[in-house]
Amino acid sequence: xxTGTGASDLLHADDHGIDQIVAGEAPVAxxxxxxxxxxxxxxxxxxxxxxxFIVLLVLVAILAPVIRNLVGAPPPGxxxxxxxxxxxxxxxxxxxxxxxxxxxxxxxxxRVLDGARVSLLVAFIGTGLSVxxxxxxxxxxxxxxxxxDTLIARVIDILLAFPVLLLGLGLASACSTKDGxxxxxxxxxxxxxxxxxxxxxxxxxxxxxxxxxxxLREKEFVEASRSLGAGNMRIIFREILPNLxxxxxxYASLFIPANILLEAxxxxxxxxxxxxxxxxxxxxxATGKIDTAWWYMFFPGMALLLTVLAFNLVGDGMQDALNPxxxxxx
Amino acid sequence: xxxxxxxxxxxxxxAGEKIMEVDGLFKHFPIHxxxxxxQVGAVKAVDGISFDVMRGETLGLVGExxxxxxxxxxxxxRLMAPTDGSIKFEGQExxxxxxxxxxxxxxxxxxxxxxxxxxxxxxxxxGSIISDPFVIHGxxxxxxxxxxxxxxxxxxxxxxxxxxxxxxxxxxGGQRQRIGVARALALKPKVIVADEPVSALDVSxxxxxxxxxxxxxxxxxxxxxxxxxxxxxxxxxxxxVAVMYLGRIVELATSDQLYSHxxxxxxxxxxxxxxxxxxxxxxxxxxxxxxGDVPSPTNxxxxxxxxxxxxKAQEICRNEDPPLEPKDGGNLATCHFPLTDAEVLxxxxxxxxxxx
Numbered sequence: 001x002x003t004g005t006g007a008s009d010l011l012h013a014d015d016h017g018i019d020q021i022v023a024g025e026a027p028v029a030x031x032x033x034x035x036x037x038x039x040x041x042x043x044x045x046x047x048x049x050x051x052x053f054i055v056l057l058v059l060v061a062i063l064a065p066v067i068r069n070l071v072g073a074p075p076p077g078x079x080x081x082x083x084x085x086x087x088x089x090x091x092x093x094x095x096x097x098x099x100x101x102x103x104x105x106x107x108x109x110x111r112v113l114d115g116a117r118v119s120l121l122v123a124f125i126g127t128g129l130s131v132x133x134x135x136x137x138x139x140x141x142x143x144x145x146x147x148x149d150t151l152i153a154r155v156i157d158i159l160l161a162f163p164v165l166l167l168g169l170g171l172a173s174a175c176s177t178k179d180g181x182x183x184x185x186x187x188x189x190x191x192x193x194x195x196x197x198x199x200x201x202x203x204x205x206x207x208x209x210x211x212x213x214x215x216l217r218e219k220e221f222v223e224a225s226r227s228l229g230a231g232n233m234r235i236i237f238r239e240i241l242p243n244l245x246x247x248x249x250x251y252a253s254l255f256i257p258a259n260i261l262l263e264a265x266x267x268x269x270x271x272x273x274x275x276x277x278x279x280x281x282x283x284x285x286a287t288g289k290i291d292t293a294w295w296y297m298f299f300p301g302m303a304l305l306l307t308v309l310a311f312n313l314v315g316d317g318m319q320d321a322l323n324p325x326x327x328x329x330x
Numbered sequence: 331x332x333x334x335x336x337x338x339x340x341x342x343x344x345a346g347e348k349i350m351e352v353d354g355l356f357k358h359f360p361i362h363x364x365x366x367x368x369q370v371g372a373v374k375a376v377d378g379i380s381f382d383v384m385r386g387e388t389l390g391l392v393g394e395x396x397x398x399x400x401x402x403x404x405x406x407x408r409l410m411a412p413t414d415g416s417i418k419f420e421g422q423e424x425x426x427x428x429x430x431x432x433x434x435x436x437x438x439x440x441x442x443x444x445x446x447x448x449x450x451x452x453x454x455x456x457g458s459i460i461s462d463p464f465v466i467h468g469x470x471x472x473x474x475x476x477x478x479x480x481x482x483x484x485x486x487x488x489x490x491x492x493x494x495x496x497x498x499x500x501x502x503g504g505q506r507q508r509i510g511v512a513r514a515l516a517l518k519p520k521v522i523v524a525d526e527p528v529s530a531l532d533v534s535x536x537x538x539x540x541x542x543x544x545x546x547x548x549x550x551x552x553x554x555x556x557x558x559x560x561x562x563x564x565x566x567x568x569x570x571v572a573v574m575y576l577g578r579i580v581e582l583a584t585s586d587q588l589y590s591h592x593x594x595x596x597x598x599x600x601x602x603x604x605x606x607x608x609x610x611x612x613x614x615x616x617x618x619x620x621x622g623d624v625p626s627p628t629n630x631x632x633x634x635x636x637x638x639x640x641x642k643a644q645e646i647c648r649n650e651d652p653p654l655e656p657k658d659g660g661n662l663a664t665c666h667f668p669l670t671d672a673e674v675l676x677x678x679x680x681x682x683x684x685x686x
Contacts (some may be wrong), residue, residue, distance in 0.1 A: 229467060230466050
């Protein structure tokens with residue numbers, strides 16, 4: 001730079017100089033939000049242990065038949081009077097039946113494994129559908145406002161006013177006939193449980209997403225995108241949706257354990273999954289036998305407790321990792 | 331700064347071709363109330379303004395908060411539809427453009443936003459932010475061409491092209507504003523509207539960004555509409571200045587005219603509020619302090635809009651709305667009793683320097 005250059009040139013030169021120094025000292029790789037999230041999440045040891053547990057649980061659920069064959073347990077639905085003692089009472093854990101048998105001689109280990117499949121299936125599908133519907137409707141309401149917003153917001157209010165369990169019981173018994181209801185769209189069993197979960201969850205998701213979108217749509221980057229010529233769809237999917245990922249993940253991670261519990265509660269009340277073993281259903285059957293067969297309630301109960309606890313801990317960990325401002329003191 | 335400032339004041343008044351013509355522009359935001367959401371009134375944000383923008387000039391828009399500067403900017407860019415009035419871009423009426431016509435218009439006019447923190451999507455990389463205009467308009471589709479174009483733009487605005495993959499939070503305020511400038515330049519627009527581009531920045535960074543804008547304007551032949559509330563910034567940047575008050579343009583003049591002899595008492599009061607560096611001049615200065623607040627834009631006062639706060643107001647000001655017309659010295663102003671040179675010197679001692 002020769003003397004006599006304008007102030008602007010000098011200032012520019014300075015700017016480049018700083019950039020070069022920074023670039024020369026350490027070639028800092030760009031950290032995506034995901035990488036930053038993982039760095040923070042990794043520090044939370046409890047959440048990491050819980051995440052490991054969930055990964056193992058998912059593997060166990062997928063490989064349930066293989067594991068059952070490995071330990072030599074009978075299929076979950078198979079009754080066998082051999083496993084009962086001379087008085088017709090169920091036996092406790094033995095090498096043959098790891099978790100014991102129930103009152104009609106079904107292997108509890110096999111049934112807990114089978115229950116894991118049901119619980120996870122219901123939790124993931126139910127949560128996935130609730131989040132999809134909730135995010136879609138919430139974004140439409142928040143982005144377009146006007147009468148669409150009014151309509152969706154009122155529907156949300158109405159659905160939130162229903163007592164979930166009573167609604168579930170009513171719906172499940174109304175649809176308990178062989179053909180189901182709504183022209184066969186709602187069959188008794190898994191479908192109706194998932195339907196109830198989605199019906200009771202999406203309003204919460206939609207309400208939160210609507211609020212977030214109402215604030216995001218006023219941000220200047222949305223206006224900038226519009227001034228570049230972007231249409232509504234592009235703004236919704238490319239500008240607003242990426243900013244909703246964090247709340248969506250947090251709420252999904254908190255809905256999963258709640259849905260596992262809801263499925264268990266419905267099954268406990270006798271309107272849940274049929275044909276397959278379910279933890280809630282096993283707990284319900286075990287209530288009368290707690291004096292004579294502790295294992296009947298203990299193993300499915302522990303499975304439910306640990307699973308819900310693990311999901312909650314992972315959810316908390318994710319929330320902390322996504323909101324660096326709310327950092328816990330360590 | 332001082333070198334740059336003298337360059338501006340030395341430049342001749344622009345007498346070029348009109349690139350934009352605004353005529354009788356209105357923007358009223360309706361106010362709804364009650365159970366049936368009936369309209370009970372309107373915020374008259376922009377209330378009948380007319381002006382021309384010359385090709386290649388920098389037109390300043392100044393005024394207090396809420397006087398309609400930003401609304402005017404958004405109307406010019408058609409980010410909002412005007413309630414009434416005409417906006418012509420290169421002779422073509424754009425006030426009611428929509429669909430493909432509006433999208434084509436986006437390539438001609440771009441905006442630089444006030445807040446570099448909220449105008450960049452925190453979830454997108456800088457490369458993706460600057461290449462958005464190309465994606466939206468389907469430009470530079472060949473492999474690698476987009477990245478190359480983005481890196482060229484980053485270089486032009488003084489960013490390290492290597493930082494292509496970084497996220498906005500990894501940049502300082504000034505660098506973020508440069509990203510905003512690069513995005514606005516991507517479509518090679520003819521007009522750029524800068525809505526208080528430096529008011530969110532540190533003073534030392536302000537100079538860098540302002541000089542960048544000036545250099546770019548000179549090199550690329552841009553027309554710049556520059557919105558600000560900082561009078562010294564406007565003087566540094568602009569060829570002509572429009573002063574707004576309550577949704578109206580109350581004075582329109584070249585920078586030299588405006589800073590040497592403001593005619594509208596409101597402009598005089600604004601300038602009188604600027605601190606004077608020279609203690610001798612400062613001691614002689616009679617500071618004109620405005621009393622009261624800006625009246626509500628839902629119910630602007632009749633007659634001259636400024637009469638409620640004007641020390642020269644008389645009966646005619648309360649009844650008759652003065653038109654925007656030439657006053658002594660060439661300024662266009664809306665005033666029945668414009669300031670005289672003596673009154674200006676008393677209140678704005680620095681005005682003397684400009685004249686010499």
